[in-house]
Amino acid sequence: MRSTVIIFPGSNCDRDVLRALEEHTNGSVTPVWHAESNLPEETDLVVLPGGFSYGDYLRPGAMAARAPIMEAVKDHVARGKFVLGICNGFQVLTEARLLPGALLPNKSLSFICRPCHVRVETTGSPFTCRYSMHRVLQFPIAHHEGLYFLPDKEIENLEKNGQIIFRYADTKGNLSEASNPNGSKNNIAGIANAKRNVLGLMPHPERASDPLLGGTDGIGMWHSIQSWIEEREGK
């Protein structure tokens, strides 16, 4: 499995993602600058990391979504390959229209930086196939614009199509307003596109991939992607 991590001006979680992929997958991991126009050959997974690309000017992710490398990322998605956007990477994916919706300022208007819990809503995705259904994971969040918004009618479609991959929950997996840190609709923490080859989530699995960081629940995501690719593509 070959992974590529895109670095935008203002990305600040790229090293964490590179390290998590190096530690927990068995293939090459390459950083690529946003001004490039091609991905390394035979890339399976592209990760758009967290941070504050372009200083979050205009709207978070808006300018990164129009960076030169994003044409290659769109082509990668169209070929059925995998893309994971974490935090600012999720914002970039919605701005690039590779995922539906938008991320608005948190309901509390505060920047929230703390551990949170998410519940796995499906194991039928490349990003969650090694987790168990409804398992509760502890991932840190660190964002100001994390309130997932989509008009109600379209949210219904996401629900119907099983595109909601993670929801904010309490430690027992119960969904409530209290367990929803940013006011996201339907407690949504992460969604996939209809083909499920693109995932965006606000919480940070790469910051929960080493005991030194206080948690290892994120390792399952790297193992999921790797085993999905190995099983289906023999890599």
Add this chain to the structure above:
Amino acid sequence: MTFRAEIIITLKEGVLDTAGKAVSLSLRHLGHQGIRELRMGRVVAVTLDTPDEASARTMVETMCSDLLVNDLIEEHRYSLEKI
């Protein structure tokens, strides 16, 4: 010809405007009790060199759809002044 466009971008009706809510609350605390609603937005002022007004308008609309406005959550209006 030179034009100055002032583009005003606001959140659509029905999209939660948390900043607007906070500011209106603060104004109420200062004694401004008659505020029914307060919506925040941003202004983008652009000076353009184009052959005529029609091409200036086309350029503003294209810039909005290409980058300045996310039409899922935002709407815009603008004024154009020849300078």
